[in-house]
Amino acid sequence: MFGDWLKAQAAAAPERPALVSARGERWSYAALDAAVEQTATRLSGLGLAPGDILATLLPASPQHVFIVHAAARLGLALAPLNTRLTSAELALQLQKLGCRVLVGLPDARQTGLASGSLDLLSPAGLADLPGAAFTPPAFDLARLQGIIFTSGTAGASKGVKLTFANHFWSAQGSAARIGILPTDTWLSPLPLYHVGGLANLFRCALAGAALQLCDPDPQALQAGLADGASLVSLVPTMLKRLLALPDLETPRLRLVLLGGAAATPDLLAEAAHRGLRVAATYGLTEAASQVATIDPDSPAQLAKPGCVGRPLLNTRLRIVGEDGADLPPGSPGEVLVQSPTVMPGYYADPEASQRALQSGWLHTGDLGYLDSEGCLWLLQRRSDLIVSGGENIYPAEIEAVLAAHPAVAEACVVGLPDPEWGQHPAALVVLQPGLSVSAAELLTFARQTLAGYKLPKSIHFVPALPQTASGKIARRQAQELLARLEAGQNV
Amino acid sequence: MFGDWLKAQAAAAPERPALVSARGERWSYAALDAAVEQTATRLSGLGLAPGDILATLLPASPQHVFIVHAAARLGLALAPLNTRLTSAELALQLQKLGCRVLVGLPDARQTGLASGSLDLLSPAGLADLPGAAFTPPAFDLARLQGIIFTSGTAGASKGVKLTFANHFWSAQGSAARIGILPTDTWLSPLPLYHVGGLANLFRCALAGAALQLCDPDPQALQAGLADGASLVSLVPTMLKRLLALPDLETPRLRLVLLGGAAATPDLLAEAAHRGLRVAATYGLTEAASQVATIDPDSPAQLAKPGCVGRPLLNTRLRIVGEDGADLPPGSPGEVLVQSPTVMPGYYADPEASQRALQSGWLHTGDLGYLDSEGCLWLLQRRSDLIVSGGENIYPAEIEAVLAAHPAVAEACVVGLPDPEWGQHPAALVVLQPGLSVSAAELLTFARQTLAGYKLPKSIHFVPALPQTASGKIARRQAQELLARLEAGQNV
Numbered sequence: 005m006f007g008d009w010l011k012a013q014a015a016a017a018p019e020r021p022a023l024v025s026a027r028g029e030r031w032s033y034a035a036l037d038a039a040v041e042q043t044a045t046r047l048s049g050l051g052l053a054p055g056d057i058l059a060t061l062l063p064a065s066p067q068h069v070f071i072v073h074a075a076a077r078l079g080l081a082l083a084p085l086n087t088r089l090t091s092a093e094l095a096l097q098l099q100k101l102g103c104r105v106l107v108g109l110p111d112a113r114q115t116g117l118a119s120g121s122l123d124l125l126s127p128a129g130l131a132d133l134p135g136a137a138f139t140p141p142a143f144d145l146a147r148l149q150g151i152i153f154t155s156g157t158a159g160a161s162k163g164v165k166l167t168f169a170n171h172f173w174s175a176q177g178s179a180a181r182i183g184i185l186p187t188d189t190w191l192s193p194l195p196l197y198h199v200g201g202l203a204n205l206f207r208c209a210l211a212g213a214a215l216q217l218c219d220p221d222p223q224a225l226q227a228g229l230a231d232g233a234s235l236v237s238l239v240p241t242m243l244k245r246l247l248a249l250p251d252l253e254t255p256r257l258r259l260v261l262l263g264g265a266a267a268t269p270d271l272l273a274e275a276a277h278r279g280l281r282v283a284a285t286y287g288l289t290e291a292a293s294q295v296a297t298i299d300p301d302s303p304a305q306l307a308k309p310g311c312v313g314r315p316l317l318n319t320r321l322r323i324v325g326e327d328g329a330d331l332p333p334g335s336p337g338e339v340l341v342q343s344p345t346v347m348p349g350y351y352a353d354p355e356a357s358q359r360a361l362q363s364g365w366l367h368t369g370d371l372g373y374l375d376s377e378g379c380l381w382l383l384q385r386r387s388d389l390i391v392s393g394g395e396n397i398y399p400a401e402i403e404a405v406l407a408a409h410p411a412v413a414e415a416c417v418v419g420l421p422d423p424e425w426g427q428h429p430a431a432l433v434v435l436q437p438g439l440s441v442s443a444a445e446l447l448t449f450a451r452q453t454l455a456g457y458k459l460p461k462s463i464h465f466v467p468a469l470p471q472t473a474s475g476k477i478a479r480r481q482a483q484e485l486l487a488r489l490e491a492g493q494n495v
Numbered sequence: 496m497f498g499d500w501l502k503a504q505a506a507a508a509p510e511r512p513a514l515v516s517a518r519g520e521r522w523s524y525a526a527l528d529a530a531v532e533q534t535a536t537r538l539s540g541l542g543l544a545p546g547d548i549l550a551t552l553l554p555a556s557p558q559h560v561f562i563v564h565a566a567a568r569l570g571l572a573l574a575p576l577n578t579r580l581t582s583a584e585l586a587l588q589l590q591k592l593g594c595r596v597l598v599g600l601p602d603a604r605q606t607g608l609a610s611g612s613l614d615l616l617s618p619a620g621l622a623d624l625p626g627a628a629f630t631p632p633a634f635d636l637a638r639l640q641g642i643i644f645t646s647g648t649a650g651a652s653k654g655v656k657l658t659f660a661n662h663f664w665s666a667q668g669s670a671a672r673i674g675i676l677p678t679d680t681w682l683s684p685l686p687l688y689h690v691g692g693l694a695n696l697f698r699c700a701l702a703g704a705a706l707q708l709c710d711p712d713p714q715a716l717q718a719g720l721a722d723g724a725s726l727v728s729l730v731p732t733m734l735k736r737l738l739a740l741p742d743l744e745t746p747r748l749r750l751v752l753l754g755g756a757a758a759t760p761d762l763l764a765e766a767a768h769r770g771l772r773v774a775a776t777y778g779l780t781e782a783a784s785q786v787a788t789i790d791p792d793s794p795a796q797l798a799k800p801g802c803v804g805r806p807l808l809n810t811r812l813r814i815v816g817e818d819g820a821d822l823p824p825g826s827p828g829e830v831l832v833q834s835p836t837v838m839p840g841y842y843a844d845p846e847a848s849q850r851a852l853q854s855g856w857l858h859t860g861d862l863g864y865l866d867s868e869g870c871l872w873l874l875q876r877r878s879d880l881i882v883s884g885g886e887n888i889y890p891a892e893i894e895a896v897l898a899a900h901p902a903v904a905e906a907c908v909v910g911l912p913d914p915e916w917g918q919h920p921a922a923l924v925v926l927q928p929g930l931s932v933s934a935a936e937l938l939t940f941a942r943q944t945l946a947g948y949k950l951p952k953s954i955h956f957v958p959a960l961p962q963t964a965s966g967k968i969a970r971r972q973a974q975e976l977l978a979r980l981e982a983g984q985n986v
Contacts, residue, residue, distance in 0.1 A: 016671060016808040017790060018869075180507060180703040183676035187792055212671040212808070299508060301678055317507040317703070378509075 007143020007168075009209045010037055010073045020186060021214040025066045026224065028231075033212070036073075039066075044074035045135035050105055050123065054079030054141040057101050057151065061085045061094065061108030064196045064217050067127040071107060072196060072205060075150070076168070079141035082150035083163070084197035088395070088455040091117060096161060097153050098122060100352060145169040151351045152199055152289050154396060161401075163351030166199070170292035171206040173344035177316030178207055181297045182259055182283055184235070186212035189256075191233035193220040193242060194394070200263060203293035204237055222246045232256045239264035239394030240271055241425050243282070247274050254280065259300050263287050264394035265426040266382060269309035276306075286312035286382055290366055292345040295319055296380040304377070311379050319343035321380060322365065323373055336373040336383050340365040390419030390427050397429055397458050399479075405453050406431060406463075409446055411439035416469045417460060418483040420490060430486040431460040432469055464489045498634020498659075500700045501528055501564045511677060512705040516557045517715065519722075524703070527564075530557075535565035536626035541596055541614065545570030545632040548592050548642065552576045552585065552599030555687045555708050558618040562598060563687060563696060566641070567659070570632035573641035574654070575688035579886070579946040582608060587652060588644050589613060591843065636660040642842045643690055643780050645887060654842030657690070661783035662697040664835035668807030669698055672788045673750055673774055675726070677703035680747075682724035684711040684733060685885070691754060694784035695728055713737045723747045730755035730885030731762055732916055734773070738765050745771065750791050754778050755885035756917040757873060760800035767797075777803035777873055781857055783836040786810055787871040795868070802870050810834035812871060813856060814864055827864040827874050831856040881910030881918050888920055888949050896944050897922060897954075902932035907960050908951060909974040911981060921977045922951040923960055955980045 013022070014037035023031040031039065052058060058080045062068040068084070075082040083101055085094055091113040098106065098117065105123045107130055117124065149171055151163040178184070190208050192215055194201035208215040218228045222245040229236065230253040238246070238260055246252065260275065263285040275282045285297040298305045298313035305313050315321045322340040323331045331337040346366045349357030360367055369389075372382040390397040399417035406415035414434040419427035433446065441449075443463040450459055470481035504513070505528035514522040522530065543549060549571045553559040559575070566573040574592055576585055582604040589597065589608065596614045598621055608615065640662055642654040669675070681699050683706055685692035699706040709719045713736040720727065721744040729737070729751055737743065751766065754776040766773045776788040789796045789804035796804050806812045813831040814822045822828040837857045840848030851858055860880075863873040881888040890908035897906035905925040910918035924937065932940075934954040941950055961972035 012809050013671065015811075015869075016668075016805060019793065019795075020790075177507075179670075180504065180677055180701075183678060185674035185676060186671055187674065210671075299511075302510065304510075314507060318503050320506075378506075 007145075008077055008140065009206070010040060011077070013037075013209060013212050017186065017212050020212055021189070022208070023066060023069055024189070024214060024216040024231075026064075026217045026219050029066065031066070036069075039070050040073040040077060042135075043067075043070040043130070044077045044138065046130055046133040047071070047074055047078060047080070047135075048138035049133050049136040050125075052078070052080055052105060055081065055148075057081045057083050057103045059083040059085055059098060059101060059103045059106040059108075060197075061087055061106060062127070062196070063087060063109075064192065064194065064201055065127075066217070067130075068196050069205060069215070069217070072150075072202070073209075077140050078138060079147070081148040081165075084150065084152065084195075084202070086153065086197045086455070087195065088457055090451075090453055090455055092453045093455065097163070100161060100163065101151065143168075145172060148348075150202075152197065152202070154289055154398070162353060162356055164199075164289045164347050165349055165351050166202075166289075166292050166347055170345050170347060171203065172210065173318060174203055174292040174294060174316075175207040175210045177318055177343075177345065178203070178294055178297070179211065180317040181294075181313075182235075182261060182300055184208075184211040184213055188213040188234045188258075189216050189232060190214065191216045191218050191225070191228040191236040193218040193225055193228075194237055194239075198394070199289040199293045200237055200287065200394075222249055226252060229254045229257055234258045235261065237261045237263065239426075240267045241265075241393045243267070243275060244271055244424070247271075247278060252278060257281075259283055261285055261294075261297070263294070265391040266310065272309045281306075284310075284312050286370075286372075286380060288341070288366075288368060288370075290347045290360065290368070291319075291341050291343055292347070295341050295343070295345075296321065305379060308375075308379065311375070311381050313380065314378050315341075315380070316343070316345075319345065321374065331373070333374050333376050333378075336371055339368045339370045339372045339380070339382070341368060342366070390417075390429050392419070392422065392427050392429065392457060393425040395457050399429070402429060402431065402450070402454060402458055402460065405450050406433060406446060406460075408453075409441060409449050411436055411441035412446070413437075414469055416477050416479065416482045418479055418486060420461075420483065420487055422461075428461040429458060430490060431463045432466050432482050432486060433463055434466060434469060462486070462490050498636075499568055499631065500697070501531060502568070504528075504700060504703050508677065508703050511703055512680070513699070514557060514560055515680070515705060515707040515722075517555075517708045517710050520557065522557070527560075530561050531564040531568060533626075534558075534561040534621070535568045535629065537621055537624040538562070538565055538569060538571070538626075539629035540624050540627040541616075543569070543571055543596060546572065546639075548572045548574050548594045550574040550576055550589060550592060550594045550597040550599075551688075552578055552597060553618070553687070554578060554600075555683070555685065555692055556618075557708070558621075559687050560696060560706070560708070563641075563693070564700075568631050569629060570638070572639040572656075575641065575643065575686075575693070577644065577688045577946070578686065579948055581942075581944055581946055583944045584946065588654070591652060591654065592642065634659075636663060639839075641693075643688065643693070645780055645889075653844060653847055655690075655780045655838050656840055656842050657693075657780075657783050657838055661836050661838060662694065663701065664809060665694055665783040665785060665807075666698040666701045668809055668834075668836065669694070669785055669788070670702065671808040672785075672804075673726075673752060673791055675699075675702040675704055679704040679725045679749075680707050680723060681705065682707045682709050682716070682719040682727040684709040684716055684719075685728055685730075689885070690780040690784045691728055691778065691885075713740055717743060720745045720748055725749045726752065728752045728754065730917075731758045732756075732884045734758070734766060735762055735915070738762075738769060743769060748772075750774055752776055752785075752788070754785070756882040757801065763800045772797075775801075775803050777861075777863075777871060779832070779857075779859060779861075781838045781851065781859070782810075782832050782834055783838070786832050786834070786836075787812065796870060799866075799870065802866070802872050804871065805869050806832075806871070807834070807836075810836065812865065822864070824865050824867050824869075827862055830859045830861045830863045830871070830873070832859060833857070881908075881920050883910070883913065883918050883920065883948060884916040886948050890920070893920060893922065893941070893945060893949055893951065896941050897924060897937060897951075899944075900932060900937060900940050902927055902930035903937070904928075905960055907968050907970065907973045909970055909977060911952075911974065911978055913952075919952040920949065921981060922954045923957050923973050923977060924954055925957060925959060953977070953981050 018034035509525035
């Protein structure tokens, strides 16, 4: 009875604002529900059965929102693919999913995806479908809502399964920490193929609030805030650009939820100076977004720049050492998470699931510590992860592409601090004996496979990669070396 | 893991305000949790097992709040008894429950309740108990939270069973309609033995908001509002008295939730004139409080005095005729409710449960209609129900007491409009042939058994009760007759 969250809101509050597009079009809950019903009817004619996977390759448009809700209504698991990926990256994900239908904007990449087993459908094509009547399957909170990939290529590619329960408890935890009212408008410049954007969609639907889609550029954000947004999700890069604007009007803004990457104390201080209340958050796709978030009503927590606050309601954290033993407050170790928001596992990857979910705890791979008040400080995202402008980049993926060039023997990719993006990828490359390639040629080669944001900002050739005593690549040393190389220092 | 709502909040937000007593004492979530743990430990020494019933006879004090949460922690079902009942009324309820332990303030009534099978415990006595360690039982939303009696005497006495799921979904529905933030303070002048007061407690615990207890007198309410309450639950009598005060300061008040009885258009107009935003609500103990509530952000709904708005999120209404068929908008009939907030049934009363819960719908007995926008207008609470100052009074109960007097052959009790209390009970009495009793003597007799608020405000002797053609008591005629008699008109 209370499974279709959107339908329930449309019955309870049909006139309330539900959705605002980046162009300012508005849908009430009744109008959104009608659009979703129409979309579901059209999708229903495609012959997909409850439990089947529907993939999308779309920006965070109203049509994409319709499809998210329509998939839920039809019992389909939604796999929203990252629109910044290359054709090769997308093909791998679609293959892994065994997916029959992809709804995406027509472009050159998609043409490369067409195959006998995949229906490619544009939103316009979807609108032309005759559709078919359908009976929504019985709802169960434990049902799969969708699959979000954490990475693009085969090696690192893991599809995070998220259930409706994951989203539901995530929304509950978020509401208890930062609050949400049915009168709120949540400005969301995040894609729906990232858990942050998707979580905003479900939080609003569950609270009866309005989701306002927005391009991530500062002018669009400024316009959305001036338009009366009361909540906004930003990554540090966006906040920084927004604060660079001279006239920032935020007539109804209650809170900036700042996630995706660590914010510098300077940025937080500048935001506070400009009158913005900012709650830094630490989240993971594997935990359906927020895990810990600053309590925006706690002056003590707001006075801890770099801290991401206490775990959300119903979420528990442990910090463990390399031996798996719990560490006392102040001691850094791996962050483990237990929560009704934690994924049931990775799609079709029992081994990775087992590694990630040992004895009921999500092993994040991220390093941090709890302070004496139970607040989390994150020292480093999982050692191999680069976060650039809110996008997660997995070095292994880039390394594999670089190493695929005939002239490359070995590559090591690390993240370097970036004033604009938080981090950017940089590469050390060892050439095959007697062969040669230029950095520019190597980048052109990588561009065929890798999304633009994953391309190393600099490639430096070295005779050998720095190694640890045990023969592993010494990533920390590689990082220091690349930092000096980028700064133009002699090494 | 996420069953103990208070413990979860205390972990997530220990410093947030959780409880304010009528005297202004304050508890953070951590402090409240500690007090509840202490109370649970003490109660645990009494030898009650999970599933057993714990009764209370207490005002809405902090100690009572501790016990509500402690019972939940121990897996006990809580039966908060109405403190306005007489010893005889209480004895019947305790007997029905087969209850072993009652925590109540010592008074004369309680002495009458003491028996071999019932432990009477004062809050002070509870505080002196040594206690015992306990292991909280596994939580299940379907578990019984407690039992609330809708009436005092055997005939009409029905114990409404409410589960944690009922309270959880009630809080969800309320939040989506009127909103609640973790920064809210909910001023509650309602007893915890009424579902309204209990619902406020759980709503706050689930949202991480603060519950502020308050005496129901206008000065206390005024002080609570001036102190910064952002939400307040009132019945019309309280609102009317509050508005009679000259200087009403409501610096943070966002909304008045007005329930318990119908509010007159005049009262609503006066409230609006004084700058108060009022959401009228229709609720039932059997549906864990709110069923329908005005959307306070809808000017169209606020412009409908007498309307109680649309059903809450996940709640569905039907209006049916006497033949059980659905009636179109505008046609009055019995209000049926389907919702995850509806009770699983009455305690130890399968017949009444079956009557109330036919084919998955709660038959409220209340009369109303839906307008073209799906908003509910209530014409009359269940025909026999009198609502006086927010208290439900069942005529059958008073009639049975009056008829128990040797000189009384028959009695009929109805509700008459009351400028102060909404309604008050009045009685028509037929004497036994040849016997006599005065109205004053009859009231003295009834007072031995009935709580004061149930005593008829007037008793009039008639040779026979008005009857319908089929020989039933014509209550509507009795009501008209009593209205004229009270007005001193000749009949």
